[in-house]
Amino acid sequence: MTAKEQQLTExxxxxxxxxxxxxxxxxxxxxxxxxxxxxxxxxxxxxxxVRLQAVSEELDQQWKLIxxxxxxxxxxxxxQVVEVQLHSxx
Numbered sequence: 646m647t648a649k650e651q652q653l654t655e656x657x658x659x660x661x662x663x664x665x666x667x668x669x670x671x672x673x674x675x676x677x678x679x680x681x682x683x684x685x686x687x688x689x690x691x692x693x694x695v696r697l698q699a700v701s702e703e704l705d706q707q708w709k710l711i712x713x714x715x716x717x718x719x720x721x722x723x724x725q726v727v728e729v730q731l732h733s734x735x
Contacts, residue, residue, distance in 0.1 A: 661707045
């Protein structure tokens with residue numbers, strides 16, 4: 646790999662890492678919004694979680710491609726959105 650190719654790969658990695666961290670922060674904020682007593686705020690938080698899940702899936706594709714370019718495995722993702730269904734027993 647040439648020096649320019651290495652620089653481009655590093656740029657892609659840093660950009661994807663920044664977007665991954667931003668997505669994690671926005672997901673955390675969205676879950677905070679879901680705890681609001683205001684139904685409009687809860688709805689906005691719920692919609693944002695769905696949108697961020699789509700961004701997260703696209704980031705997974707980017708990380709896969711970066712891994713193929715660099716030969717380095719995708720870093721573990723601690724910020725993945727997991728849908729959970731809760732039901733009341735009452």
